[in-house]
Amino acid sequence: MGRYRDEYRRALTDPAAFWAEQAEHLRWERRWDRVLDDRAAPAYRWFSGARLNICYNALDRHVEDGRAEQAALIYDSPVTGTIQTYTYRALRDAVARFAGALRAQGVQTGDRVVIYMPMVPEAVIAMLACARIGAIHSVVFGGFAAPELAKRIDDARPVLVVCASCGIEPGRTVAYKPLLDQAIALASHTPARCIVLQRPQLAAELTPGRDLDWNEVMAAATPADCVSMAATDPLYVLYTSGTTGKPKGVVRDHGGHAVALHYSMRAVYDARPGETFWAASDVGWVVGHSYIVYAPLLLGATTVLYEGKPVGTPDAGAFWRVIAQHRVRTFFTAPTALRAIKKEDPQGEWLKRHDIGCLRALFLAGERSDPDTIRWAQTMLAVPVVDHWWQTELGWAAIANCRGLEPMPVKPGSATVPVPGFDLRVLDADGKPQRPGEIGNLVLKLPLPPGTLLTLWNNEQGYRDAYLSRYPGYYLTGDAGYVDEDGYVWIMSRIDDIINVAGHRLSTGAMEEVLAGHPDVAECAVIGVADALKGQLPVGLVVLKAGVNRPHAEIEQELIARVREQIGAVAAFKRAIIVQRLPKTRSGKVLRATMRAIADGVPYTVPPTIDDPRILDEIAAALKP
Numbered sequence: 283m284g285r286y287r288d289e290y291r292r293a294l295t296d297p298a299a300f301w302a303e304q305a306e307h308l309r310w311e312r313r314w315d316r317v318l319d320d321r322a323a324p325a326y327r328w329f330s331g332a333r334l335n336i337c338y339n340a341l342d343r344h345v346e347d348g349r350a351e352q353a354a355l356i357y358d359s360p361v362t363g364t365i366q367t368y369t370y371r372a373l374r375d376a377v378a379r380f381a382g383a384l385r386a387q388g389v390q391t392g393d394r395v396v397i398y399m400p401m402v403p404e405a406v407i408a409m410l411a412c413a414r415i416g417a418i419h420s421v422v423f424g425g426f427a428a429p430e431l432a433k434r435i436d437d438a439r440p441v442l443v444v445c446a447s448c449g450i451e452p453g454r455t456v457a458y459k460p461l462l463d464q465a466i467a468l469a470s471h472t473p474a475r476c477i478v479l480q481r482p483q484l485a486a487e488l489t490p491g492r493d494l495d496w497n498e499v500m501a502a503a504t505p506a507d508c509v510s511m512a513a514t515d516p517l518y519v520l521y522t523s524g525t526t527g528k529p530k531g532v533v534r535d536h537g538g539h540a541v542a543l544h545y546s547m548r549a550v551y552d553a554r555p556g557e558t559f560w561a562a563s564d565v566g567w568v569v570g571h572s573y574i575v576y577a578p579l580l581l582g583a584t585t586v587l588y589e590g591k592p593v594g595t596p597d598a599g600a601f602w603r604v605i606a607q608h609r610v611r612t613f614f615t616a617p618t619a620l621r622a623i624k625k626e627d628p629q630g631e632w633l634k635r636h637d638i639g640c641l642r643a644l645f646l647a648g649e650r651s652d653p654d655t656i657r658w659a660q661t662m663l664a665v666p667v668v669d670h671w672w673q674t675e676l677g678w679a680a681i682a683n684c685r686g687l688e689p690m691p692v693k694p695g696s697a698t699v700p701v702p703g704f705d706l707r708v709l710d711a712d713g714k715p716q717r718p719g720e721i722g723n724l725v726l727k728l729p730l731p732p733g734t735l736l737t738l739w740n741n742e743q744g745y746r747d748a749y750l751s752r753y754p755g756y757y758l759t760g761d762a763g764y765v766d767e768d769g770y771v772w773i774m775s776r777i778d779d780i781i782n783v784a785g786h787r788l789s790t791g792a793m794e795e796v797l798a799g800h801p802d803v804a805e806c807a808v809i810g811v812a813d814a815l816k817g818q819l820p821v822g823l824v825v826l827k828a829g830v831n832r833p834h835a836e837i838e839q840e841l842i843a844r845v846r847e848q849i850g851a852v853a854a855f856k857r858a859i860i861v862q863r864l865p866k867t868r869s870g871k872v873l874r875a876t877m878r879a880i881a882d883g884v885p886y887t888v889p890p891t892i893d894d895p896r897i898l899d900e901i902a903a904a905l906k907p
């Protein structure tokens with residue numbers, strides 16, 4: 283572990299010198315007074331006093347430095363039959379124009395702009411345009427339903443929303459604009475303006491006095507220049523699932539974020555300027571923010587924006603076609619996508635039709651990578667398959683096999699080692715360090731490196747309560763795991779009620795709130811049960827109020843529809859089971875972990891505090907597929 287160990291040690295022993303060195307890769311308008319500002323610890327800040335613009339560093343800088351005609355973004359959309367390339371110059375010009383359009387609508391530095399769009403170039407353009415004028419973007423994933431969008435609108439209080447008329451899912455067109463209208467009606471905050479991208483597949487009706495057509499505002503706009511931002515200013519708010527129905531608004535800064543992402547492209551991914559980098563995620567998730575939009579562009583690479591699925595658009599060779607066609611060198615996806623391909627094409631027949639010799643490595647994150655999937659991908663693709671671990675809060679990988687520093691042997695099932703900057707520890711319930719092989723809570727010693735969350739939007743106390751209070755001086759990841767004798771980290775499970783469905787992070791607490799809102803429901807519990815394709819799937823166990831005697835099947839269908847309408851299709855909530863009672867401890871705590879073990883068919887011990895052990899047999903019978 284020569285180069286890796288050396289860099290890891292340097293990043294922790296002298297973080298200021300280490301990160302100042304990494305910051306030299308970017309262009310600053312004013313240099314920092316302090317690299318690591320610990321004056322308000324535990325609210326650490328990076329590069330205080332410095333000024334820059336991240337959009338300038340992602341676009342204009344490359345245009346000025348000779349990359350103007352290089353492809354910056356390739357939009358590949360099998361669902362619309364479109365492939366469109368933006369050079370750095372073209373992307374810079376489009377972003378500057380849309381930034382001017384935002385300005386013309388009164389958007390000021392520090393204002394929030396919500397972006398609710400499918401995987402179209404205009405989503406990326408809108409994000410970078412916000413960054414250009416110092417507005418704070420908040421992208422909401424298109425698979426969320428109107429009430430979830432409303433929650434985010436109420437928390438972020440945007441002056442303007444950018445939306446598309448529709449998204450295209452296999453077999454159906456999803457009308458986004460009516461969802462936005464519904465969300466605005468539900469929300470107590472009302473944005474002054476909505477800019478709507480009309481897609482040819484389904485035009486939206488515009489609300490007079492509020493809605494504007496994307497093309498019209500672009501045509502009328504004067505391009506806007508980059509504004510100077512403090513490195514510590516907020517760049518974006520991205521909501522993620524917590525343990526309750528209220529999403530958490532993760533706040534990212536301009537300066538530290540740019541430095542960390544640029545560093546990660548070289549150290550973790552071994553990516554170089556001019557190469558093609560493809561993260562098959564969605565701009566609504568953190569992977570999309572970091573590795574579809576900001577990081578590849580900060581590096582001067584070409585990024586791919588893919589509007590499609592791993593299978594069915596049109597076939598299980600879709601990913602391999604994109605890799606071959608755009609000469610993708612580094613590819614990043616979620617294990618669930620590989621499992622979907624493996625299920626349809628176990629022998630790799632579709633793969634044989636495409637020459638993916640350009641590919642150097644495959645990176646997986648978002649959920650646990652099961653060893654079978656890793657081994658299948660290793661055999662099929664004949665490139666290193668690298669599992670790496672991170673979270674929305676962290677913004678970039680905290681545990682990885684750093685291909686750009688020193689590739690290490692892959693141990694399928696382990697995310698490898700902590701990335702330079704992340705001081706990972708495993709603690710027991712009392713805060714005592716665990717020995718190698720002993721499972722405990724994964725925590726990161728403060729300060730976190732640049733690029734990680736500053737706070738939660740409008741909720742500094744919530745940030746401290748959720749992440750910093752459990753072990754003072756440490757950030758609580760919410761994951762449990764262990765470190766083995768070789769220093770490899772093994773992620774085992776979440777310690778809270780967050781589940782991971784097809785790489786999407788969801789809150790069972792939020793689903794329980796929705797089920798509990800049904801008039802016939804007395805109480806309920808939602809658990810994540812193992813699923814061979816999506817990793818986990820939510821299952822709701824519901825007890826009805828006394829006296830309700832409608833057919834159970836009817837109520838179960840209503841509950842399924844309710845979660846889809848209130849949280850979204852992405853929750854993949856397809857199983858609600860009515861039971862007589864829920865297993866509880868004598869103090870009334872629902873035994874979710876025990877039910878999960880029953881559903882997964884794994885051994886469990888009956889908790890000694892259980893109120894009535896006979897209920898477990900009833901639950902086991904109800905959970906039978």
Ligand code: COA
Nearest residue numbers: 424425449451456563569616618619622648784785851852
């Ligand atoms: N807008 C509207 N609806 C969306 C959506 C979007 N942006 N994204 C997903 N949905 C809908 C889907 O249409 C589906 O609806 P359905 O219940 O009517 O079928 C539902 O949400 C669940 O979607 P998804 O999780 O994508 O599952 P799927 O069954 O359509 O496809 C996989 C299965 C494995 C192919 C798919 O989950 C996949 O590609 N996952 C990759 C995950 C990923 O990249 N995650 C990012 C983490 S880094």
Ligand code: AMP
Nearest residue numbers: 647648649650670671672673674773787
């Ligand atoms: P998100 O914030 O959506 O990126 O989800 C973060 C959570 O997903 C983590 O806290 C983990 O529980 C899980 N996760 C992400 N990457 C991995 C991985 N490589 N291995 C295991 N779990 C992961």
